[in-house]
Amino acid sequence: MISIKNLHTSVEETEILKGIDLEVKPGEVHAIMGPNGSGKSTLANVLAGREEYEVTAGSVEFNGRNLLEMPAEERAREGLFLAFQYPVEIPGVSNANFLKAALNAIRQHRGEEAFDAMDFLTMVKERLQLVEMDQKFLQRAVNVGFSGGEKKRNEIFQMAVLEPQLGILDETDSGLDIDALKIVANGVNKLRNPQRSFIIVTHYQRLLDYIVPDFVHVLADGRIIKSGGKELALYLEKNGYDDLLNGNGKAAV
Amino acid sequence: MKNDSPKDRAVCDAFIRDFQNLEAQLNGQSSTPFHEKRVRAITTFAELGFPNMRQEKWKYTSIAPLLKEKFQLASAHKITEKALQPFLINGLEENRVVFVNGYFDKALSKYDMPPGVLIAGLDEAYHSHAALIDEHLGKYLQIDEQPFAALNTAFARDGILIHIPQNTVIEKPLHLLFISDVDERPFHSHPRNLIILEQGSQLSLVESHHTLSPDVYFNNFVTEIIVGPNAKLDHIKIQDESKAAYHFAATQAKVARDAVFNSTGIDLGGAILRNDINIEFTGENAEAQLLGFYYATGTQLMDNHTFIDHAVPHCNSNELFKGFLDDKSHGVFNGAVLVRPDAQKTNAFQQNQAILISKNATIDAKPELEIFADDVLCSHGATIGELQxxxxxYLRSRGIGEEMAKAMLHIAFANDIFERIKIDAVREKLEAEIIARFGG
Incomplete structure (x- = not known):
């Protein structure tokens, strides 16, 4: 699905990612954990195509194609989806118009027919249920006046409509109360299937109680310093990142 | 004359000569109070001359291109009913007042009003309603420091006169059309509008400006508005003049106790556009909303000067201007708000937002808040830049291409103003216009 090799990234001359290697196969769920400032969100944003980040070395292949050469919209059309850590508010653009434009751009890219208003409405109504959101919300402007939890649910809802091959969740759990967290996790779990992969970037182990990963990677200072199964997350929850950063982790896990 | 350039002096003299010709035509009226105002105004204009960029109110706006043109005073002119069609608004076709080159066109106008309501061309109405016109005309707008308003007053002859009597509610919006059609030489025209709403009355007015050809001409409007106690006026002005034309418009509104004045300006045309919109609250608990949208392309210059005078307590003003500037266009926004010492419990909000679509476009924006009362809520803000x-x-990350994403965001930016327009047919017409321009 996605193959990241020796990825180096800088923002304004400061190197943030210092050689990331990561291989995600279809159907796998990978969690990326790490302390603040380790480069987790940078990785998510670089993959989505944010232009402020400069890739200085390395390669990323997505389904055999060079991801780094594609503009952001093409990445999305090829099946990559980033659930933002801080979804932006866009006054004047309704959720419905926004999603319809996105969905039809992706469908056109795949050589499928554009959805008309009726097909679209039928489909989104069903997907809204996945994140327990009301239909009224389609007519509201994108994220405007949404609570933190609603914004994150909107991200998962968009993912459900656009049906990507790879979903990247950038700290989707941060700031959510337990009820909202369960709704978000439940939505993601329903979208899991043998072809669809996820990279879940999180600071807390809590989310991984609800979305159980196949692999856990620990990112620190721009490098993956430890990889393991889901038990690695439990170890981090118990011992914190410091223990691992001090070099004790290898012995403990 | 304050202006010391001999070339500008010569331009002024040409207008003064046109005034003398007009005076000769108006022999029957030469002793009326209306004409006395004209004579005073041409004297004021001769003293002021045209403004230049050394003057504070004109520091960003050069009118040099206007002064290079040669104009003759507009005369009455006929157009066909068919030529009018593209400018009509669905549902308001039977409720329209038409002016051609500044003159009331009775044959093209159609409207049906309740008894007591006066809607007429100013020139014609001066025969039957001289007292009303003499009482109000020129009383509210100060021409001493406004050369264009002085020029308008000097040449004032025709325009719309609206008088809505007490407690009369006009349900259906009235459409005022100002059509320009250059015959041979570029004209200068000075329509003078007087809109009086008596206590408890209500009117919704849609004023639109169009041209039949992309010619040079000079329209110089003055509109005086009196919104009486507890009355309500909704005024939408759509300016779509020729891209080679000059459009100057000064509006002076007096808003009385418990009254509401909503003003929305949409500017699309003109080589140089200058709006001066002044709102004065004269009684407590009055409210004014001042919205503006402009879209400048090519080398268009669009200048909005607004002044809201909170002279009395407990009034609310809400001002929002939004604009797109493309190519080498130039925008100017100067928003003055004065809260006088007695005007406690004033709420005054001002927002000015401009998007520079092209790197060669520029905007000069200046809020001027002067607050002399202490118990008030006032704010202003400006955002100028490219799309965020x-x-x-965010849109691109969902698969939407860059061009389409930009179009969606541009349309959204304009919709912030359009969605506040309550007349569906007007809003839909404007939305379609913007979508066509951005290809969304």
């Missing part, structure tokens, strides 16, 4: 990168990225 994070908005654009």
């Amino acid at each position: 990168d994070d908005h654009l990225f």
Whole structure:
């Protein structure tokens, strides 16, 4: 699905990612954990195509194609989806118009027919249920006046409509109360299937109680310093990142 | 004359000569109070001359291109009913007042009003309603420091006169059309509008400006508005003049106790556009909403000067201007708000937002808040720049191409103003216009 090799990234001359290697196969769920400032969100944003980040070395292949050469919209059309850590508010653009434009751009890219208003409405109504959101919300402007939890649910809802091959969740759990967290996790779990992969970037182990990963990677200072199964997350929850950063982790896990 | 350039002096003299010709035509009226105002105004204009960029109110706006043109005073002119069709608004076709080159066109106008309501061309109405016109005309707008308003007053002859009597509610919006059609030489025209709403009355007015050809001409409007106690006026002005034309418009509104004045201006045309909109609250608990949208391309210059005078307590003003500036266009926004010492419990909000679509476009924006009362709520804000990168990225990250994403964001920016327009047919017409321009 996605193959990241020796990825180096800088923002304004400061190197943030210092050689990331990561291989995600279809159907796998990978969690990326790490302390603040380790480069987790940078990785998510670089993959989505944010232009402020400069890739200085390395390669990323997505389904055999060079991801780094594609503009952001093409990445999305090829099946990559980033659930933002801080979804932006866009006054004047309704959720419905926004999603319809996105969905039809992706469908056109795949050589499928554009959805008309009726097909679209039928489909989104069903997907809204996945994140327990009301239909009224389609007519509201994108994220405007949404609570933190609603914004994150909107991200998962968009993912459900656009049906990507790879979903990247950038700290989707941060700031959510337990009820909202369960709704978000439940939505993601329903979208899991043998072809669809996820990279879940999180600071807390809590989310991984609800979305159980196949692999856990620990990112620190721009490098993956430890990889393991889901038990690695439990170890981090118990011992914190410091223990691992001090070099004790290898012995403990 | 304050202006010391001999070339500008010569331009002024040409207008003064046109005034003398007009005076000769108006022999029957030469002793009326109306004409006395004209004579005073041409004297004021001769003293002021045209403004230049050394003057504070004109420091960003050069009118040099206007002064290079040769104009003759507009005369009455006929157009066909068919020529009018593209400018009509669905549902308001039977409720229209038409002016051609500044003159009331009775044959093209159609409207049906309740008894007591006066809607007429100013020139014609001066025969039957001289007392009303003499009482109000020129009383509210100060021409001493406004050369264009002085020029308008000197040449004032025709325009719309609206008088809505007490407690009369006009349900259906009235459409005022100002059509320009250059015959041979570029004209200068000075329509003078007087709109009086008596206590408890209500009117919704849609004023639109169009041209039949992309010619040079000079329209110089003055509109005086009196919104009486507890009355309500909704005024939408759509300016779509020739891109080679000059459009100057000064509006002076007096808003009385418990009254509401909503003003929306949409500017699309003109080589140089200058709006001066002054709102004065004269009684407590009055409210004014002042919205503006402009879209400048090519080398258009669009200048909005607004002044809201909170002279009395407990009034609310809400001002929002939004604009797009493309190519080498130039925008100017100067928003003055004065809260006088007695005007406690004033709420005054002002927002000015401009998007520079092209790197060669420029805007000069200046809020001027002067607050002399202490118990007030006032704010102003300005955002000027390109589209927000994070908005654009968010749309693109969902698969929407860059061009389409920009179009969606542009339309959204304009919709912030359009969605406040309550007349559906007007809003839909404007939305379609903007969508066509952005290809969304």
